[in-house]
């Protein structure tokens with residue numbers, strides 16, 4: 116992982132997040148926003164869901180997660196959190212797998228070079244207009 120690229124990504128996302136926070140709060144309060152290139156990709160009930168989605172969508176760790184709250188945390192400052200992978204309490208610069216986990220992940224999935232372009236993609240809930248009624252005779 117290029118930590119400089121991640122630092123830039125986090126800064127970009129945080130700036131954008133602060134600007135759009137007032138419009139996010141009414142519908143997304145207390146949810147977790149997965150952010151990429153200064154845009155909210157999707158929001159989630161739990162930080163772990165946002166993290167898992169980020170990891171599955173984006174190569175390496177170039178995305179960030181912000182809690183939709185009145186007092187957003189600037190993730191460019193080190194924070195205390197539980198590593199989502201090994202569950203240890205850590206104090207690190209970015210939310211995500213801790214340093215030792217990242218080292219392990221890089222060793223195991225480092226050759227993976229999948230790039231995802233659908234940054235703004237939002238899964239749509241498909242509504243089935245008529246569920247097939249079960250006949251009961």
Ligand SMILES: [Zn+2]
Nearest residue numbers: 198201213216
């Ligand atoms: Zn860890």
